[in-house]
Amino acid sequence: MVFLCKKVAVIGAGSWGSVLANILVMNGEKVKIWSRRQEQVDELNLEHTNKAYLSDVKLSEKLVASNNLEEVLKESELVLLAVPTKAMREMSHKVGLLIEKLDLHPVIVHASKGLELETHKRISEIISEEISQEYAAGIVALSGPSHAEEVACHDLTLITAASSDLQAAKSVQKIFMNSYFRVYTNSDIIGVELGAAFKNIIALGAGALNGLGYGDDAKAALMTRGLAEIARLGIALGADPLTFIGLSGVGDLIVTCTSVHSRNWRAGNQLGKGAKVEDVVNNMGMVIEGLTTVKAAYELAKSRKIEMPITEAIYQVVYQGEEIKTAIEDLMTREGKSEEETF
Numbered sequence: 157m158v159f160l161c162k163k164v165a166v167i168g169a170g171s172w173g174s175v176l177a178n179i180l181v182m183n184g185e186k187v188k189i190w191s192r193r194q195e196q197v198d199e200l201n202l203e204h205t206n207k208a209y210l211s212d213v214k215l216s217e218k219l220v221a222s223n224n225l226e227e228v229l230k231e232s233e234l235v236l237l238a239v240p241t242k243a244m245r246e247m248s249h250k251v252g253l254l255i256e257k258l259d260l261h262p263v264i265v266h267a268s269k270g271l272e273l274e275t276h277k278r279i280s281e282i283i284s285e286e287i288s289q290e291y292a293a294g295i296v297a298l299s300g301p302s303h304a305e306e307v308a309c310h311d312l313t314l315i316t317a318a319s320s321d322l323q324a325a326k327s328v329q330k331i332f333m334n335s336y337f338r339v340y341t342n343s344d345i346i347g348v349e350l351g352a353a354f355k356n357i358i359a360l361g362a363g364a365l366n367g368l369g370y371g372d373d374a375k376a377a378l379m380t381r382g383l384a385e386i387a388r389l390g391i392a393l394g395a396d397p398l399t400f401i402g403l404s405g406v407g408d409l410i411v412t413c414t415s416v417h418s419r420n421w422r423a424g425n426q427l428g429k430g431a432k433v434e435d436v437v438n439n440m441g442m443v444i445e446g447l448t449t450v451k452a453a454y455e456l457a458k459s460r461k462i463e464m465p466i467t468e469a470i471y472q473v474v475y476q477g478e479e480i481k482t483a484i485e486d487l488m489t490r491e492g493k494s495e496e497e498t499f
Protein backbone atom coordinates (compact mmCIF):
# COMPACT_ATOMS: atom_id res chain seq x y z
CA MET A 157 0.00 0.00 0.00
CA VAL A 158 1.37 3.43 -0.89
CA PHE A 159 0.63 5.90 1.88
CA LEU A 160 0.17 9.45 0.67
CA CYS A 161 -0.43 11.58 3.71
CA LYS A 162 -1.70 15.04 2.98
CA LYS A 163 -3.07 16.46 6.20
CA VAL A 164 -0.97 16.38 9.32
CA ALA A 165 -1.74 17.58 12.84
CA VAL A 166 1.22 18.35 15.09
CA ILE A 167 0.39 18.60 18.78
CA GLY A 168 2.95 20.67 20.66
CA ALA A 169 4.79 23.75 19.39
CA GLY A 170 7.99 23.48 21.37
CA SER A 171 11.36 23.22 19.67
CA TRP A 172 10.88 19.68 18.38
CA GLY A 173 7.20 19.88 17.37
CA SER A 174 7.75 23.03 15.35
CA VAL A 175 10.87 21.73 13.56
CA LEU A 176 9.21 18.40 12.70
CA ALA A 177 6.12 20.27 11.47
CA ASN A 178 8.37 22.45 9.35
CA ILE A 179 10.04 19.41 7.74
CA LEU A 180 6.64 18.08 6.74
CA VAL A 181 5.58 21.41 5.26
CA MET A 182 8.85 21.58 3.30
CA ASN A 183 8.19 17.99 2.14
CA GLY A 184 4.90 19.18 0.62
CA GLU A 185 2.34 18.19 3.26
CA LYS A 186 -0.45 20.32 4.69
CA VAL A 187 0.43 20.82 8.32
CA LYS A 188 -1.39 22.43 11.22
CA ILE A 189 0.33 22.80 14.56
CA TRP A 190 -1.38 23.14 17.94
CA SER A 191 -0.07 25.45 20.64
CA ARG A 192 -1.81 26.13 23.94
CA ARG A 193 -0.81 29.84 23.84
CA GLN A 194 -2.55 32.34 21.56
CA GLU A 195 0.47 34.67 21.49
CA GLN A 196 2.62 31.81 20.20
CA VAL A 197 -0.04 30.94 17.60
CA ASP A 198 0.04 34.57 16.41
CA GLU A 199 3.84 34.57 16.27
CA LEU A 200 3.88 31.32 14.26
CA ASN A 201 1.20 32.53 11.82
CA LEU A 202 2.32 36.13 11.38
CA GLU A 203 6.08 36.17 11.96
CA HIS A 204 6.80 32.49 11.16
CA THR A 205 9.12 32.25 14.13
CA ASN A 206 9.09 30.48 17.51
CA LYS A 207 11.61 32.64 19.36
CA ALA A 208 11.08 31.19 22.84
CA TYR A 209 12.28 27.81 21.59
CA LEU A 210 14.24 28.42 18.38
CA SER A 211 15.80 31.86 18.55
CA ASP A 212 17.26 32.23 15.04
CA VAL A 213 14.99 30.00 12.99
CA LYS A 214 12.58 31.12 10.27
CA LEU A 215 9.78 28.62 9.78
CA SER A 216 7.73 28.10 6.61
CA GLU A 217 4.96 30.59 5.87
CA LYS A 218 2.82 27.58 4.93
CA LEU A 219 2.83 26.21 8.51
CA VAL A 220 -0.56 27.02 10.05
CA ALA A 221 -0.89 27.29 13.84
CA SER A 222 -4.00 27.27 16.02
CA ASN A 223 -4.87 26.77 19.66
CA ASN A 224 -8.12 25.08 18.70
CA LEU A 225 -7.33 21.37 18.93
CA GLU A 226 -10.40 20.31 16.95
CA GLU A 227 -9.50 22.69 14.15
CA VAL A 228 -5.95 21.29 14.04
CA LEU A 229 -7.09 17.66 14.04
CA LYS A 230 -9.89 18.04 11.48
CA GLU A 231 -9.38 15.67 8.51
CA SER A 232 -5.89 14.74 9.70
CA GLU A 233 -4.40 11.54 8.31
CA LEU A 234 -1.35 11.66 10.55
CA VAL A 235 -1.20 12.99 14.11
CA LEU A 236 2.22 13.75 15.60
CA LEU A 237 2.36 14.21 19.37
CA ALA A 238 5.43 16.21 20.45
CA VAL A 239 4.73 17.39 23.97
CA PRO A 240 6.85 16.63 27.05
CA THR A 241 6.18 13.25 28.67
CA LYS A 242 4.42 14.85 31.63
CA ALA A 243 1.77 16.30 29.26
CA MET A 244 1.39 13.20 27.09
CA ARG A 245 -1.49 11.51 28.93
CA GLU A 246 -3.65 14.63 29.10
CA MET A 247 -3.02 15.58 25.45
CA SER A 248 -3.52 12.00 24.22
CA HIS A 249 -6.84 11.88 26.05
CA LYS A 250 -8.03 15.10 24.42
CA VAL A 251 -6.82 13.98 21.00
CA GLY A 252 -8.52 10.58 21.46
CA LEU A 253 -11.91 12.16 22.18
CA LEU A 254 -11.66 14.36 19.10
CA ILE A 255 -10.49 11.53 16.84
CA GLU A 256 -13.65 9.68 17.82
CA LYS A 257 -15.90 12.73 17.46
CA LEU A 258 -14.45 13.59 14.03
CA ASP A 259 -14.42 9.93 12.94
CA LEU A 260 -10.73 10.07 11.99
CA HIS A 261 -8.38 7.12 11.42
CA PRO A 262 -4.95 8.75 11.45
CA VAL A 263 -1.53 7.18 11.83
CA ILE A 264 -0.41 8.16 15.34
CA VAL A 265 3.24 9.16 15.76
CA HIS A 266 5.07 10.54 18.77
CA ALA A 267 8.47 12.15 19.09
CA SER A 268 8.83 12.36 22.88
CA LYS A 269 11.49 10.77 25.06
CA GLY A 270 10.65 9.80 28.60
CA LEU A 271 8.84 7.49 30.98
CA GLU A 272 5.73 8.54 32.88
CA LEU A 273 6.74 9.37 36.44
CA GLU A 274 3.81 7.76 38.26
CA THR A 275 3.29 4.63 36.11
CA HIS A 276 6.78 4.12 34.57
CA LYS A 277 5.01 3.59 31.25
CA ARG A 278 6.49 4.24 27.82
CA ILE A 279 4.98 6.95 25.61
CA SER A 280 3.26 4.54 23.22
CA GLU A 281 1.69 2.74 26.20
CA ILE A 282 0.30 6.04 27.50
CA ILE A 283 -1.08 6.93 24.06
CA SER A 284 -2.73 3.57 23.48
CA GLU A 285 -4.36 3.75 26.92
CA GLU A 286 -5.75 7.22 26.25
CA ILE A 287 -6.58 7.22 22.54
CA SER A 288 -7.77 3.70 21.81
CA GLN A 289 -6.49 0.15 22.05
CA GLU A 290 -7.25 0.05 18.32
CA TYR A 291 -4.06 2.06 17.91
CA ALA A 292 -1.89 0.03 20.28
CA ALA A 293 -0.03 -1.88 17.56
CA GLY A 294 0.15 0.95 15.03
CA ILE A 295 1.71 3.75 17.07
CA VAL A 296 5.02 4.93 15.68
CA ALA A 297 7.86 6.35 17.78
CA LEU A 298 10.10 8.77 15.88
CA SER A 299 13.39 8.79 17.71
CA GLY A 300 17.13 9.10 17.31
CA PRO A 301 20.07 11.51 17.58
CA SER A 302 18.44 14.79 16.57
CA HIS A 303 18.53 18.27 17.99
CA ALA A 304 15.87 20.70 16.79
CA GLU A 305 18.48 23.46 16.45
CA GLU A 306 20.52 21.40 13.95
CA VAL A 307 17.60 19.89 12.03
CA ALA A 308 16.20 23.42 11.62
CA CYS A 309 19.44 24.34 9.76
CA HIS A 310 19.12 21.23 7.56
CA ASP A 311 22.13 19.62 9.20
CA LEU A 312 22.29 15.90 8.33
CA THR A 313 20.16 13.82 10.68
CA LEU A 314 19.39 10.09 10.80
CA ILE A 315 16.48 8.89 12.87
CA THR A 316 14.28 5.80 13.44
CA ALA A 317 10.55 5.27 12.93
CA ALA A 318 9.71 2.40 15.26
CA SER A 319 6.47 0.45 15.38
CA SER A 320 5.30 -3.12 15.67
CA ASP A 321 3.24 -2.28 12.56
CA LEU A 322 5.82 -2.11 9.77
CA GLN A 323 3.39 -0.46 7.36
CA ALA A 324 2.79 2.37 9.83
CA ALA A 325 6.56 2.78 10.35
CA LYS A 326 7.11 2.84 6.58
CA SER A 327 4.43 5.49 6.10
CA VAL A 328 6.21 7.69 8.64
CA GLN A 329 9.58 7.00 7.02
CA LYS A 330 8.17 8.04 3.65
CA ILE A 331 6.54 11.26 4.77
CA PHE A 332 9.55 12.56 6.75
CA MET A 333 12.47 11.54 4.50
CA ASN A 334 14.32 14.19 2.52
CA SER A 335 17.90 15.04 1.56
CA TYR A 336 18.95 16.03 5.10
CA PHE A 337 16.55 13.94 7.21
CA ARG A 338 16.97 10.19 6.69
CA VAL A 339 14.57 7.81 8.43
CA TYR A 340 15.09 4.10 9.13
CA THR A 341 12.33 1.75 10.27
CA ASN A 342 12.59 -0.49 13.31
CA SER A 343 10.07 -3.02 14.66
CA ASP A 344 11.40 -2.84 18.26
CA ILE A 345 9.37 0.06 19.63
CA ILE A 346 10.10 -1.04 23.22
CA GLY A 347 13.86 -0.77 22.74
CA VAL A 348 13.63 2.45 20.76
CA GLU A 349 11.45 4.18 23.37
CA LEU A 350 13.55 2.94 26.28
CA GLY A 351 16.86 3.91 24.67
CA ALA A 352 15.44 7.39 24.02
CA ALA A 353 14.20 7.80 27.58
CA PHE A 354 17.24 6.42 29.42
CA LYS A 355 19.95 8.27 27.47
CA ASN A 356 18.66 11.51 29.00
CA ILE A 357 19.70 10.25 32.45
CA ILE A 358 23.25 9.51 31.30
CA ALA A 359 23.41 12.93 29.58
CA LEU A 360 22.72 14.59 32.93
CA GLY A 361 25.78 12.73 34.24
CA ALA A 362 27.92 13.68 31.23
CA GLY A 363 27.03 17.34 31.72
CA ALA A 364 27.83 17.11 35.43
CA LEU A 365 31.27 15.63 34.72
CA ASN A 366 31.95 18.52 32.34
CA GLY A 367 30.75 21.06 34.89
CA LEU A 368 33.13 19.59 37.43
CA GLY A 369 36.05 19.79 34.98
CA TYR A 370 36.52 16.10 34.16
CA GLY A 371 37.81 15.20 30.71
CA ASP A 372 37.20 12.83 27.82
CA ASP A 373 38.22 9.63 29.63
CA ALA A 374 35.49 10.20 32.20
CA LYS A 375 32.95 11.03 29.49
CA ALA A 376 33.75 7.87 27.51
CA ALA A 377 33.59 5.75 30.66
CA LEU A 378 30.22 7.18 31.66
CA MET A 379 28.73 6.68 28.20
CA THR A 380 30.02 3.11 27.92
CA ARG A 381 28.93 1.98 31.35
CA GLY A 382 25.74 4.02 30.95
CA LEU A 383 24.90 2.10 27.79
CA ALA A 384 25.56 -1.19 29.60
CA GLU A 385 23.03 -0.40 32.31
CA ILE A 386 20.48 1.08 29.87
CA ALA A 387 20.63 -2.15 27.88
CA ARG A 388 20.40 -4.27 31.05
CA LEU A 389 17.13 -2.68 32.13
CA GLY A 390 15.86 -2.38 28.55
CA ILE A 391 16.38 -6.10 27.86
CA ALA A 392 14.62 -6.97 31.14
CA LEU A 393 11.68 -4.86 29.93
CA GLY A 394 11.45 -6.68 26.61
CA ALA A 395 13.77 -4.75 24.28
CA ASP A 396 15.90 -6.37 21.58
CA PRO A 397 19.57 -6.03 22.70
CA LEU A 398 20.62 -4.96 19.18
CA THR A 399 18.42 -1.86 19.36
CA PHE A 400 20.87 -0.36 21.86
CA ILE A 401 23.65 -0.26 19.26
CA GLY A 402 21.33 1.56 16.84
CA LEU A 403 20.37 5.19 16.30
CA SER A 404 18.01 5.36 19.25
CA GLY A 405 20.52 3.59 21.51
CA VAL A 406 24.19 4.47 21.27
CA GLY A 407 23.44 7.09 18.57
CA ASP A 408 21.19 9.18 20.76
CA LEU A 409 23.41 8.55 23.78
CA ILE A 410 26.40 10.02 21.92
CA VAL A 411 24.61 13.16 20.76
CA THR A 412 22.91 13.87 24.06
CA CYS A 413 26.08 13.32 26.09
CA THR A 414 28.24 15.50 23.84
CA SER A 415 26.11 18.28 22.38
CA VAL A 416 25.75 21.76 23.84
CA HIS A 417 22.23 21.75 22.38
CA SER A 418 21.14 19.04 24.80
CA ARG A 419 18.99 20.39 27.61
CA ASN A 420 19.85 17.34 29.71
CA TRP A 421 23.59 17.85 29.20
CA ARG A 422 23.28 21.57 29.95
CA ALA A 423 21.24 20.85 33.09
CA GLY A 424 23.90 18.40 34.27
CA ASN A 425 26.65 20.88 33.43
CA GLN A 426 24.99 23.51 35.64
CA LEU A 427 24.53 20.97 38.46
CA GLY A 428 28.22 20.10 38.15
CA LYS A 429 29.07 23.77 38.54
CA GLY A 430 27.08 23.85 41.77
CA ALA A 431 23.60 25.06 40.73
CA LYS A 432 20.51 23.79 42.56
CA VAL A 433 18.07 21.48 40.72
CA GLU A 434 15.12 23.93 41.14
CA ASP A 435 17.17 26.81 39.71
CA VAL A 436 18.31 24.72 36.73
CA VAL A 437 14.68 23.75 35.97
CA ASN A 438 13.43 27.32 36.34
CA ASN A 439 16.17 28.81 34.17
CA MET A 440 16.07 26.27 31.31
CA GLY A 441 12.61 27.28 30.01
CA MET A 442 12.46 23.96 28.14
CA VAL A 443 11.81 20.41 29.17
CA ILE A 444 14.61 18.42 30.91
CA GLU A 445 13.18 14.92 30.56
CA GLY A 446 16.04 13.14 32.37
CA LEU A 447 15.16 14.73 35.69
CA THR A 448 11.87 12.84 35.87
CA THR A 449 12.86 9.74 33.91
CA VAL A 450 15.71 9.10 36.37
CA LYS A 451 13.15 8.51 39.14
CA ALA A 452 11.03 6.20 36.99
CA ALA A 453 14.13 4.25 35.87
CA TYR A 454 15.50 4.05 39.42
CA GLU A 455 12.20 2.63 40.71
CA LEU A 456 11.89 0.21 37.78
CA ALA A 457 15.45 -1.02 38.33
CA LYS A 458 14.82 -1.55 42.04
CA SER A 459 11.57 -3.45 41.43
CA ARG A 460 13.23 -5.65 38.77
CA LYS A 461 16.45 -6.07 40.81
CA ILE A 462 18.55 -4.70 37.93
CA GLU A 463 21.86 -3.10 38.86
CA MET A 464 22.00 0.49 37.56
CA PRO A 465 24.71 2.25 39.58
CA ILE A 466 24.91 5.38 37.42
CA THR A 467 21.15 5.87 37.36
CA GLU A 468 21.07 5.30 41.11
CA ALA A 469 23.85 7.87 41.67
CA ILE A 470 22.04 10.49 39.55
CA TYR A 471 18.78 9.73 41.36
CA GLN A 472 20.55 10.30 44.71
CA VAL A 473 21.89 13.65 43.51
CA VAL A 474 18.60 14.89 42.04
CA TYR A 475 16.13 13.53 44.61
CA GLN A 476 18.16 12.96 47.80
CA GLY A 477 20.40 16.03 47.66
CA GLU A 478 23.63 14.01 47.53
CA GLU A 479 26.78 15.93 46.54
CA ILE A 480 27.87 15.00 43.01
CA LYS A 481 31.47 14.54 44.13
CA THR A 482 30.35 12.04 46.79
CA ALA A 483 28.23 10.18 44.22
CA ILE A 484 31.25 9.94 41.88
CA GLU A 485 33.52 8.75 44.68
CA ASP A 486 30.98 6.05 45.61
CA LEU A 487 30.78 4.91 41.99
CA MET A 488 34.57 4.81 41.57
CA THR A 489 35.20 2.87 44.78
CA ARG A 490 32.56 0.19 44.28
CA GLU A 491 33.82 -3.37 44.54
CA GLY A 492 35.81 -4.42 41.43
CA LYS A 493 33.73 -6.13 38.73
CA SER A 494 34.18 -8.27 35.63
CA GLU A 495 33.36 -6.36 32.47
CA GLU A 496 32.02 -9.46 30.67
CA GLU A 497 29.65 -10.22 33.55
CA THR A 498 28.24 -6.72 33.67
CA PHE A 499 27.43 -5.95 30.04
Ligand SMILES: NC(=O)C1=CN([C@@H]2O[C@H](COP(=O)(O)OP(=O)(O)OC[C@H]3O[C@@H](n4cnc5c(N)ncnc54)[C@H](OP(=O)(O)O)[C@@H]3O)[C@@H](O)[C@H]2O)C=CC1
Binds near residue numbers: 192238240303
Ligand atom coordinates in the same frame (compact mmCIF):
# COMPACT_ATOMS: atom_id res chain seq x y z
N1 LIG B 1 14.16 19.57 21.23
C1 LIG B 1 14.73 18.55 20.61
O1 LIG B 1 15.74 18.71 19.91
C2 LIG B 1 14.17 17.18 20.76
C3 LIG B 1 13.16 16.90 21.67
N2 LIG B 1 12.66 15.62 21.76
C4 LIG B 1 11.59 15.30 22.69
O2 LIG B 1 10.39 15.95 22.28
C5 LIG B 1 9.55 16.18 23.41
C6 LIG B 1 9.12 17.65 23.38
O3 LIG B 1 10.29 18.37 23.55
P1 LIG B 1 10.57 19.85 23.03
O4 LIG B 1 9.73 20.23 21.88
O5 LIG B 1 12.03 19.93 22.88
O6 LIG B 1 10.12 20.65 24.33
P2 LIG B 1 10.13 22.20 24.58
O7 LIG B 1 10.48 22.38 25.99
O8 LIG B 1 10.91 22.87 23.52
O9 LIG B 1 8.59 22.59 24.35
C7 LIG B 1 7.58 21.98 25.08
C8 LIG B 1 6.25 22.24 24.38
O10 LIG B 1 5.23 21.50 25.05
C9 LIG B 1 4.24 22.43 25.54
N3 LIG B 1 3.75 21.96 26.83
C10 LIG B 1 4.43 21.89 28.00
N4 LIG B 1 3.61 21.44 28.98
C11 LIG B 1 2.41 21.21 28.39
C12 LIG B 1 1.17 20.76 28.88
N5 LIG B 1 0.99 20.41 30.16
N6 LIG B 1 0.14 20.66 28.01
C13 LIG B 1 0.30 20.99 26.72
N7 LIG B 1 1.45 21.44 26.20
C14 LIG B 1 2.49 21.55 27.03
C15 LIG B 1 4.97 23.75 25.66
O11 LIG B 1 4.01 24.80 25.65
P3 LIG B 1 4.31 26.24 26.32
O12 LIG B 1 5.29 26.94 25.43
O13 LIG B 1 2.97 26.88 26.32
O14 LIG B 1 4.85 25.98 27.70
C16 LIG B 1 5.84 23.69 24.42
O15 LIG B 1 5.10 23.99 23.27
C17 LIG B 1 10.39 15.82 24.65
O16 LIG B 1 10.01 14.55 25.12
C18 LIG B 1 11.83 15.78 24.12
O17 LIG B 1 12.63 14.86 24.83
C19 LIG B 1 13.11 14.63 20.96
C20 LIG B 1 14.10 14.86 20.05
C21 LIG B 1 14.70 16.15 19.87
Ligand SMILES: O=C(CO)COP(=O)(O)O
Binds near residue numbers: 269301412443
Ligand atom coordinates in the same frame (compact mmCIF):
# COMPACT_ATOMS: atom_id res chain seq x y z
O1 LIG C 1 16.68 13.85 22.31
C1 LIG C 1 17.42 14.74 22.01
C2 LIG C 1 18.51 14.59 21.04
O2 LIG C 1 18.37 13.41 20.29
C3 LIG C 1 17.28 16.05 22.71
O3 LIG C 1 17.95 15.96 23.89
P1 LIG C 1 17.71 17.05 25.04
O4 LIG C 1 16.27 16.89 25.48
O5 LIG C 1 18.68 16.74 26.10
O6 LIG C 1 17.93 18.40 24.42
